[in-house]
Amino acid sequence: MHDFDRTDDANEDFQTTALVHMDALFNSAVRMTGNVADAEDLVQETFLKAFRFFARFRKDSNCLAWLFKIMKNSYINRFRQKSREPATVSIDAGLPGQEGTFLETPGHEMEPADSMYSRILDDEVEDAVRSLPEEFKLVVLLSDVEGMQYREIADVLGCPVGTVRSRLSRGRSHLRKHLQSYARELGYLEKDTGR
Amino acid sequence: MNCRTADELFTAYVDGELGTDTETSLAAHLEVCNTCRLEVEVEESVKRMVSDRLQHIPAPVGLKSRVCAALAEEEEHRPWWHEISRRVRRHPRQIVGALAALFLVAAVGILSTVLEPEPPALAARLMRHHADCAVQFATDKPLTVKSWFQSQGIDVADTPSSLAPFEYSLIGAHICEMLHQNAAYMVYRHQGKEVSICRVDGIPVDLQKLEHVDYGSARFYTVTYGNSNLVMWQEKESVFAIVGQVKSEDLMAMAAETRIL
Numbered sequence: 001m002h003d004f005d006r007t008d009d010a011n012e013d014f015q016t017t018a019l020v021h022m023d024a025l026f027n028s029a030v031r032m033t034g035n036v037a038d039a040e041d042l043v044q045e046t047f048l049k050a051f052r053f054f055a056r057f058r059k060d061s062n063c064l065a066w067l068f069k070i071m072k073n074s075y076i077n078r079f080r081q082k083s084r085e086p087a088t089v090s091i092d093a094g095l096p097g098q099e100g101t102f103l104e105t106p107g108h109e110m111e112p113a114d115s116m117y118s119r120i121l122d123d124e125v126e127d128a129v130r131s132l133p134e135e136f137k138l139v140v141l142l143s144d145v146e147g148m149q150y151r152e153i154a155d156v157l158g159c160p161v162g163t164v165r166s167r168l169s170r171g172r173s174h175l176r177k178h179l180q181s182y183a184r185e186l187g188y189l190e191k192d193t194g195r
Numbered sequence: 196m197n198c199r200t201a202d203e204l205f206t207a208y209v210d211g212e213l214g215t216d217t218e219t220s221l222a223a224h225l226e227v228c229n230t231c232r233l234e235v236e237v238e239e240s241v242k243r244m245v246s247d248r249l250q251h252i253p254a255p256v257g258l259k260s261r262v263c264a265a266l267a268e269e270e271e272h273r274p275w276w277h278e279i280s281r282r283v284r285r286h287p288r289q290i291v292g293a294l295a296a297l298f299l300v301a302a303v304g305i306l307s308t309v310l311e312p313e314p315p316a317l318a319a320r321l322m323r324h325h326a327d328c329a330v331q332f333a334t335d336k337p338l339t340v341k342s343w344f345q346s347q348g349i350d351v352a353d354t355p356s357s358l359a360p361f362e363y364s365l366i367g368a369h370i371c372e373m374l375h376q377n378a379a380y381m382v383y384r385h386q387g388k389e390v391s392i393c394r395v396d397g398i399p400v401d402l403q404k405l406e407h408v409d410y411g412s413a414r415f416y417t418v419t420y421g422n423s424n425l426v427m428w429q430e431k432e433s434v435f436a437i438v439g440q441v442k443s444e445d446l447m448a449m450a451a452e453t454r455i456l
Binding site: 047163 | 205206207210212237238240241242243244245246248249251252253254255258259261262263265266269270331346347348370
């Protein structure tokens with residue numbers, strides 16, 4: 001096994017431009033896959049693909065958004081490999097008149113590898129975010145955890161900015177329904193707005 | 196501004212994504228409307244709760260070394276020309292030796308091209324992606340595919356529900372951002388075999404370098420790679436491709452029958 005050569009220009013460039021984002025990717029990967037082992041595999045696959053395509057990456061563009069885009073695609077493809085004919089769920093985020101279905105993504109069961117992760121993830125807000133429909137979950141993570149702007153998220157998802165806004169809005173209203181009493185308990189909400 | 200107009204702006208307001216004018220007029224509305232103000236406060240609370248409570252989970256210590264080992268292994272299996280160009284860059288004094296190696300390998304390359312033509316790299320990549328990509332949106336309804344692509348900001352013309360003269364039926368659609376932002380795929384299946392039709396605008400494939408076949412009034416460019424075949428054609432300034440583990444002639448027949456993209 002060879003070490004990844006730091007002295008080589010191209011590899012050093014990849015390390016300083018792409019590999020520095022490992023924590024951010026892993027952070028979302030855990031919430032996407034629902035467990036630490038799958039998140040590690042997903043992050044590794046993402047970096048391998050990014051490495052293969054690194055020559056095509058425009059150096060003046062946003063590397064984190066590019067990596068998230070690769071990770072999102074890998075996540076969808078990985079699931080397809082697990083099951084060629086996955087179950088489908090009714091479209092929730094579709095446009096009026098759409099009758100198609102989005103592929104259901106892996107379950108939300110959490111099997112933390114050790115107690116540190118288990119402690120962090122054992123939280124009602126964590127549970128609520130993990131059980132969000134996939135279409136909303138990544139948008140909420142990118143916006144509210146990674147602090148990305150709509151334009152960057154649109155770039156990751158390959159959709160218009162308006163779609164980002166509407167998915168975020170729906171994602172937050174899902175969370176609001178599930179977390180209303182907990183939010184009041186923690187002092188995030190004072191009154192019930194009745195919605 | 197009324198409550199109905201305001202309601203649609205709450206999310207972008209909370210995220211600081213409204214233009215100055217809209218933000219000012221929404222702020223003025225919130226001054227006078229308690230209901231809307233409460234709604235905005237609730238949305239802000241949800242956002243704050245998610246950012247506060249979802250801790251940043253650092254990657255496990257071993258992951259970085261695992262990834263680096265995988266990258267090193269990947270690098271070992273890189274094509275020879277990458278390795279040579281890398282060595283030339285790193286060791287300019289040895290450039291003579293490297294050039295000699297390049298010359299030798301180029302000679303072998305030319306010989307192998309004569310014996311067994313390699314497809315241009317981009318066409319090969321297109322086919323590998325066909326094998327890797329998942330159906331992101333499953334449906335057998337052409338109109339649904341069209342409106343799904345529209346919702347993703349991509350305009351495609353009408354998609355057929357099946358590919359005549361064979362019985363390949365529409366099973367779904369895909370967007371391959373790795374390939375190109377607007378690489379729209381329609382996927383069809385028949386007896387366990389899948390065929391994708393893609394619009395590949397913007398991908399710099401030099402069609403003139405590919406073999407071509409004139410089929411009726413159309414000119415199709417063909418590439419064979421492993422068990423897969425790729426047929427490309429130009430239509431209304433766009434380049435389209437049909438790809439699958441199916442004979443080129445069958446792909447051309449499907450493309451000729453289709454020609455609707």
